[in-house]
Amino acid sequence: MPRQGGSIVTLVEPARGRGLAIWAQIAEILQDEITRGVVKPGEQLPPEAVLAARFRVNRHTLRRAVAALQEAGVVRVEQGRGTFVAEDVIDYALGQRIRLTENLRKLDRTPGSTFLRGVELPAPARIARALAMRAGKPVILLETLSFADGRPMSVGAHYFPKARFDGIIEDYRRVGSITKALAERGIDDYFRKVTRITAQMPDAADARLLQQARNQPILVTEAVNVDIAGTPIEFGHSRFSGPRVQFTVEN
Template sequence: MNKTPVWKSIALSLTSDIAEGRYNTGDRLPTEAQLSAQHGVNRHTVRRALSELADQGLVHSRRGSGVFVTAQPTDYPIGKRVRYHQSISASGKIPGKRILSLTTRAADQAEADALGLRPGDPVHVYDGLSLANGLAVALFQSCFPADRFPDILSALSRTQSVTQALQHCGVPDYTRVSTRLTARAATATQALHLNLVEGAPVLHSLGVNADLQGQPVEFGKTIFAGDRVTLTIDAP
């Protein structure tokens, strides 16, 4: 069995400390000497761990002053009305999306069950990254029934917004009908997209959105970077 490199373990430990509020935005982390003594390693190992956090946008160094926390988790509500741009804007950050791919393919069993289709029926698929202040906070995939929304991919290409694309396709409003959350460790591919270390904590969310008549319109899979998002549950 491959062992986790020591520098990666230190990076994960510091990431967890930041996510759990032991260090807040603007706080200075312990010095390299202190971290070296704490973990029983040399400064080179600590320096590599801090470099990883800097690459993730979580910390920055000030010459002669130390390493400081630059990011804190973004509150993101999970409730009946989930709107990414509104939620991120409400947290005081600038929302953004980056398209990774727009494709059409056959639905698998889970997608068919969620959308009321048969396995093999066509679905339009939107893969992308959700950003807050330019930092990737989630990797997502949204599936839509292709027969009902033949033009949704072109609308998504223009707007990068599920809400606006659905409105273009005749769905003025929609609500969340189910959400399932699972804690996992980031795979190599997920870590690459989210600029995390492999094995970092992530939250998997599966959600189904329906129109006002109760007909499913979207099956969403989202992988949240565990240290960058605090999921809050809206009261019913």
């Protein structure tokens, strides 16, 4: 059967006289296809004209069906782009001990990460203040792309003082985890001192990496991690996919 925009487009004519409004029957059919995975989270439904022709109804009736699905949180409608199946949102906990892999496994998600790049650079003033060091002193920037169940979740920029963490790029590439890479440097435990959360629109690079539209917001965290003595060890600037992630702040 042909597919368009992630959905089967075979003709379906709702049953008239069934006692259920035509638009409600269309909503049922579309929701059933979404539930069965015919159209997957994040995929786009066919254009309005195609769906109206498929169900042999006018656009007004089709719009009522789509509006019902949107109200139920099954789909999202983006002005000028179309209708998309809503993402399965990750309830990501922010607390004193934030470990991405542990957090995702507690949610029965499969974690993953990819190395993007690692460089040495002079610490900008803002990052130097966060790390309690002089501006211009060298820091190591490690950029990563994190996944949950194979879907991009966040792009992270992690800054470490070079004097203490020279070689952490190689450690990360070998062990595939920042927590494990820190352990290689003698940091067996660390804590979140502060997290600042904002929302903004992604630039083209982040939208591409997170596989989301540029008119969908991302959640941005800026955070400082410290060792058990309270010494700053990492400044993190992470961009999370807005459609896929929501934060829960733990006390």
